[in-house]
Amino acid sequence: MVIAGEASGDLLAAELVQALRREYAEAKAQPTADLQPLTAGLEPRFFGAGGPRMAAAGVDLAFDMTAHSVIGLSEAVKHYLTFRRLFYKLFRLALERQPDAIICVDFSGFNRRFAHAIKQHVRARRGWFHDWNPRLIQYVSPQVWASREGRAYQLERDCDLLLSIFPFEKDWYAKRVPRLRVEFVGHPMVDRHGAGRGTRGQGQGPGAMPMVLLLPGSRPGELRRHLPVLAEAAKLIAARREVVFRMVLPHESLLQSVRAFEQVIPRLELQVGRLDEALQAAAVALTKSGTITLECAYFGVPAVVFYKTSTLTYVVGKQLVKVKYLAMPNLLADEAVYPEFVQGAATAENLAAATLALLEDPARYAQIKARLAAIVAALGEPGASRRAAKAIVRRLHEASGA
Numbered sequence: 001m002v003i004a005g006e007a008s009g010d011l012l013a014a015e016l017v018q019a020l021r022r023e024y025a026e027a028k029a030q031p032t033a034d035l036q037p038l039t040a041g042l043e044p045r046f047f048g049a050g051g052p053r054m055a056a057a058g059v060d061l062a063f064d065m066t067a068h069s070v071i072g073l074s075e076a077v078k079h080y081l082t083f084r085r086l087f088y089k090l091f092r093l094a095l096e097r098q099p100d101a102i103i104c105v106d107f108s109g110f111n112r113r114f115a116h117a118i119k120q121h122v123r124a125r126r127g128w129f130h131d132w133n134p135r136l137i138q139y140v141s142p143q144v145w146a147s148r149e150g151r152a153y154q155l156e157r158d159c160d161l162l163l164s165i166f167p168f169e170k171d172w173y174a175k176r177v178p179r180l181r182v183e184f185v186g187h188p189m190v191d192r193h194g195a196g197r198g199t200r201g202q203g204q205g206p207g208a209m210p211m212v213l214l215l216p217g218s219r220p221g222e223l224r225r226h227l228p229v230l231a232e233a234a235k236l237i238a239a240r241r242e243v244v245f246r247m248v249l250p251h252e253s254l255l256q257s258v259r260a261f262e263q264v265i266p267r268l269e270l271q272v273g274r275l276d277e278a279l280q281a282a283a284v285a286l287t288k289s290g291t292i293t294l295e296c297a298y299f300g301v302p303a304v305v306f307y308k309t310s311t312l313t314y315v316v317g318k319q320l321v322k323v324k325y326l327a328m329p330n331l332l333a334d335e336a337v338y339p340e341f342v343q344g345a346a347t348a349e350n351l352a353a354a355t356l357a358l359l360e361d362p363a364r365y366a367q368i369k370a371r372l373a374a375i376v377a378a379l380g381e382p383g384a385s386r387r388a389a390k391a392i393v394r395r396l397h398e399a400s401g402a
Helices: 007-025 052-056 073-078 080-097 108-123 151-158 169-176 194-199 220-240 252-262 275-281 291-298 311-320 328-333 348-359 362-377 384-400
Strands: 002-004 047-050 060-064 101-105 135-139 161-164 182-184 211-215 244-249 268-272 284-288 303-307 340-342
Touching (some): 002 007, 007 135, 052 060, 060 080, 101 108, 108 135, 161 169, 211 275, 220 244, 220 252, 252 268, 284 348, 303 348
Parallel strands (some): 002 101, 047 060, 135 161, 161 182, 211 284, 244 268, 284 303, 303 340
């Protein structure tokens, strides 16, 4: 069973499913003492909830979980009844089909509760006629090192294996919850964009106007808060420098939200998907915080990071978050490689000034690109999805005594 709730998790899960299929297809049959041994295919079956990429990878989806993706406390509260219904639908499905493994891909709020509910059910029904005990695997560590550290102890109780994509996480967990099995598998992004390594951050060529990439987010709520600020920042930048703007959206469904700003932002190109192509051509990115900042780093693109959320989410988050930075490249480097502007500081004036500072200071620009190369080198070698699949297979074999 595989559960992913966001577009990024849907892609991670699809890559993992394909890697697990390859792993089992290449597995060798184990000889037995049977006089007439039977042979059977080792093709695993996958079901659960996710998005279109998981469906394309052959996962039997109960529903599209990514269609319900939200961010922030206030949005989660508004959609509480929807998530409660989906939760119990998946819970009943797990009890009916009794999978050997339940793989929770990112989506920590939902998946953490789901893993706990399954483990509670199993522990309460141990006995001769209740032998179902699935392995619970969390793929991508929740950011417990950033806030609510105590949740690491729940992971230790409920998870049989945690697959980490960042190098510092394994040591972090080892110091706090040593009984939790954690394996660093590397970042799948290294495989995903491997073909673009030789052309990262080259820009549009000599004489061309620099391209400023606008990355407002993937959720309607993010676009609603971010687009007005980005439009004003773009106008301020264009008043000082001749640049072209390109806005990349992950889904066609989001285009309508942008149409009102198409005439406001000068020299704007709209693009759906193919983020890697845009990053190869970009001089600077104006991006919301999140996984996308690491993709900017991978392609060597200096960026200005921003984020705006509801007042409730911001006030609660400010009390809980313990790390100095939001952008993952900054966390990995332990310094503000990318300038960050959050909530009230995420103004058009601040974003424009920071972007122009990058475009107008070649020495600083080169220094940032060199720092990004070192950050990316720490993400591991290619083959993250395959290493994750091997770790899962090992854990299942250990559990079955094979």
